[in-house]
Amino acid sequence: MLNTWLDKDHTIDLPNLFAHFGYERTIEEKNHIVFRRNNRYRIIFYTDNGFLYYHVESPQKKLSPSSLIIEEVSRIEGKKNKSLWDKVNDYYNKVLNSKDLKLNDSEYNNLVKVPLDFNHFLSYKFPLKTHQSGLYSNITKSNCFQDRIFESVTGEPLFPLLNIQNEISGYFIDGKDRVEKFKESDTKESLWYSNIPKVIKWLVIFNNPKEAIAFHEKFGLENAVYLALGEINYETTKILYQIHQLTKVKKIVLSFTGQKKIEGYLRDLYFMSFKDDSNFFLKLNDDDVKIRFHIGEKKSFSRFYKSIQTFNQGLAKNFLKYNKVMDQHLINKHSFIISKEKDNINVRVPLEVNAIKYFVWSYYKNYLNKSIEILKPKQNNWYLEWEVSQSLTLKGKEEQVEDYKIAL
Numbered sequence: 001m002l003n004t005w006l007d008k009d010h011t012i013d014l015p016n017l018f019a020h021f022g023y024e025r026t027i028e029e030k031n032h033i034v035f036r037r038n039n040r041y042r043i044i045f046y047t048d049n050g051f052l053y054y055h056v057e058s059p060q061k062k063l064s065p066s067s068l069i070i071e072e073v074s075r076i077e078g079k080k081n082k083s084l085w086d087k088v089n090d091y092y093n094k095v096l097n098s099k100d101l102k103l104n105d106s107e108y109n110n111l112v113k114v115p116l117d118f119n120h121f122l123s124y125k126f127p128l129k130t131h132q133s134g135l136y137s138n139i140t141k142s143n144c145f146q147d148r149i150f151e152s153v154t155g156e157p158l159f160p161l162l163n164i165q166n167e168i169s170g171y172f173i174d175g176k177d178r179v180e181k182f183k184e185s186d187t188k189e190s191l192w193y194s195n196i197p198k199v200i201k202w203l204v205i206f207n208n209p210k211e212a213i214a215f216h217e218k219f220g221l222e223n224a225v226y227l228a229l230g231e232i233n234y235e236t237t238k239i240l241y242q243i244h245q246l247t248k249v250k251k252i253v254l255s256f257t258g259q260k261k262i263e264g265y266l267r268d269l270y271f272m273s274f275k276d277d278s279n280f281f282l283k284l285n286d287d288d289v290k291i292r293f294h295i296g297e298k299k300s301f302s303r304f305y306k307s308i309q310t311f312n313q314g315l316a317k318n319f320l321k322y323n324k325v326m327d328q329h330l331i332n333k334h335s336f337i338i339s340k341e342k343d344n345i346n347v348r349v350p351l352e353v354n355a356i357k358y359f360v361w362s363y364y365k366n367y368l369n370k371s372i373e374i375l376k377p378k379q380n381n382w383y384l385e386w387e388v389s390q391s392l393t394l395k396g397k398e399e400q401v402e403d404y405k406i407a408l
Contacts, residue, residue: 005089008096012065013103014044014051020101021072026184031112032120034184041184045118046111050103057186059119060167066092121168124182125150125158135214135386144194144216144224149209158182159209159228161190164239172209172230178259179208187230191239194226196247203244204253204375205229206382207267211257214386219401232267237274253373257381262353264381268360268374275368279344289349289356292341296367301345304366308336308347311358361406374406 015033019025023035023042033044041056052062066088073087095101128140128151136157139145150158152173159172163186170185172192181187192209202224206212212226225247229236244252256267269289273280279294295301312335319331334355337348349359364374377385389399 006066006092008092009064009066010050011103012051012095013101014053014065014068016101017065017068017095018042018044018053021068029120029123031114031118033111034120036184041186043120043184045114045120047113047116047118049116052116056121056184057163057169057189058165058167059121059169060117060163060165062116065095069095119168121160121170121185124152124171125160126153127151128157129155135210135217135383138217139213142216144197144226145213146195148192148194149213152182157210159192161185161187161192161230162239163190164235164242172228174210179210181230187236188233189235191230191236192228193243194224196225196243197223199223200225200247200249202253203227203247203249203251204255205240205271207256207258207264211255211382214382215255218382218386218389218399221401229271232270232274234274237271251371251373253375255375255377255382257377259380260353261376261380262356264376265353265356265360268364269356272363272368275372285351287351289351291347291349291359292344293347293363293367295340295343295345300366304362305338307358307362307366308338311355311362312336357406358408361408364406375401375404376406377404 015025015035018035021037023037025033026036026041027034031045035042035044042053043056043059044051044053046052050064052064053068054060054062069092070084070088073091074084076087076091128136128149136149139149148159150160150171152158157174159174160168161170161172161181163169169190170187171182172179172185172187173182192212194212200223202221204212204215204221204224204226206215206226206228208230209226209228212228216224216226225243227240227243229240240252254268254271256271257264258267266284266289269282269291273282281292283290315335316326316331320326334350334352336350336355336359339346347359349355360374364372379385379388
């Protein structure tokens, strides 16, 4: 027997239904409409099967009007003993009986029909022009970045973001002041990565593709895969580790940066909290970072604890250079505080660049040095490092990646 439930989707005015549920129409193009609610974007388009839509993070997953009704109704509390499907059935019939939500001669029927595999993000990209100056002047010659950098209609570099299904779900854009997500792009469940060579020796992670290209232009690594995570969370690290398994490299190389150095070190900490089996948790507060992790091997913890003591002692000693009397309250405020809770260690880290850097260095050195390397530029970020290397005095000077390993 054929299932005839929720079979009237083709009669529903999907754009009006989105408006009915509180979505704002932000963009209307000839073949799609962009709706937004609470910074979540949905794309509506028209096919031979009627209106369909998708979430920007999953363009490959096409959804129908009944999918939207189920999604919305599942959040609505119904009468006692009323199941989800009772609520869906009632609301679906309510929509079908609504004159405003029924598809007649809607203005949206003017949308150009598109195939079922439609992805509006593909219309945003244009080939990168070979006359790009500065950092991008030689990029078209590199196999590493073919089809991994494009250009917007106004000429800014665009870097495609790929989700776990390898579908383009947005772009980074290198604007005038910074690299950021482009329009309604998704960075929560997607990342950018360079082409994967046959032989892979390096897997290097950055916070944006411009940093990856600056790094590549400076060192010219062969057999490297570069990745950029706009956001560090469960979904993006899941894709990263999927690529890591594919590459089979022994170590992941972290090289997060920012406008200030502390931003890069904080990103290191966030990444550690999502590392497989890390048991590493953190909470960022106004004036400190609270961290909890598994004590691990006795030797590892012993070395870590001694290094923290060294930092605290040095901080107190340095204070006496400028004060005759020790202010223990002030020193404690800017020192590491460690406590043990069963098999876990709690550490309070002051929100100060030297303290954050020291913790990242010590934890990496004593717990992660078999699975991770950390590289940091001498400048605040790799783009500035590349700019400095273009000066007449430094141009052509050969430097080794190993010279940039995190160190105190």
